[in-house]
Amino acid sequence: MHISEGVLSPTVLIAGAALTTAGVAAGLRKLDNREIPSTGILSAAFFVASLVHVPIGPASVHLVMNGLLGLILGWKAFPAILVGLGLQTLLFQYGGLTSLGVNTLNMALPAVICYYVFGWAVRTRTRIFVFTGMAFGCAFCAVLISGIMVGFSLYLTGEAFLPAAKVVVVAHFPIMVIEGILTAACALFLRRVKPELLEGLYVPEPIS
């Protein structure tokens, strides 16, 4: 999922960086100071998730966890993923500094899309069956859309779209299922012990 340095054309790199900047700005504007710790924890989870390697399928793939970030953070997934990816680039040499913008966009935009598509079910108190299904779908689709976007980035640089996207999506199919289950488990756990984290807004504590 991390596109390396020297693969994409400068136009794609600049466009990706510009869109990511916009997304990060939107995320930071929505970031309430009481949400900084949870955003940081999820950013750390994203950072570490890339080390969990899944030896199923044709290529070497790892967890992405952008679905979970999208589900809980919404637009704030942009700064969280940028920080996580930036550190992965600097410390693990995954991806590259010039492709950081495109990589962030490829992982954070699907998170935001899934937040709007599936988030409602998790933010409101729906039945547990719907809740679990939506959390699973959120993670599944986030990775799927990410795969398609990686394929699209490669297509814009001259690779054929369908084969490129197909390779990424097929390689990440096990990841989609595993992340779906993990995210559903996380969401159920949070619903039981810390529902206010899922509801997005902290209810102001009564002052008396």
Add this chain to the structure above:
Amino acid sequence: MCQSPYRESNRTRGRQAVVCFLFIALGLGFGVFPAWAHKVTIFAWVEGDTVYTQSKFSGGKKVKKGTIVVYDKEGNQLLEGKTDDKGAFSFKVPKKTTLKVALKASMGHFAEWTIPEKEIAGVADSAGSRTRGGDVQVPTQQAASLTEQKATDEDSVAKAVGLSRGEIQTLIDGSLDRKLAPVLTMLSEAVDSGPSMSDVIGGIGYIVGLVGVGLYFTARDKRKDAR
């Protein structure tokens, strides 16, 4: 500030949940520690007149069916090939120049290894008249005469054994390649060992630090508001 006991327990439970969550995240990372992913590396070395390459993902999984493209110093494509199931690909030296071996694995992975001309110059024409252009040039007069002396010595040794210098050189190169093959394989295995524990902990530390900075600035804002 008066809080009902229920509220209090709810908050501690919340704090516990966050701590649990962090441990789950860490556990996921460390539980499968040797299995890293998502970066490709290529390692290329010369043996005789053949260049061998070894490609793998960070963590040791071999790159199967990755495309290898070889360029010369000016960036002209010389040849192209695919890695086999063991991530290996080898080719005859196409041209006596600095070679850039680029690996293009699927999904936008890319890595490059440069073989300096010196390494290739030593082998490309080992069979015939051997120019020792790759060797260290010693500038001073004295050293030059020394090497000359050494060269004539070598020549006399060669005459005594009944082999030409070129033949001896080829024999030595051949046996050295054989002896060094395991070392080179080890090097190709070790060229990338994946992220270390300190990288992971460092990264998490950075994020905690960023959270701290964020909270510091918002806390200052609050103090101003209070005034």
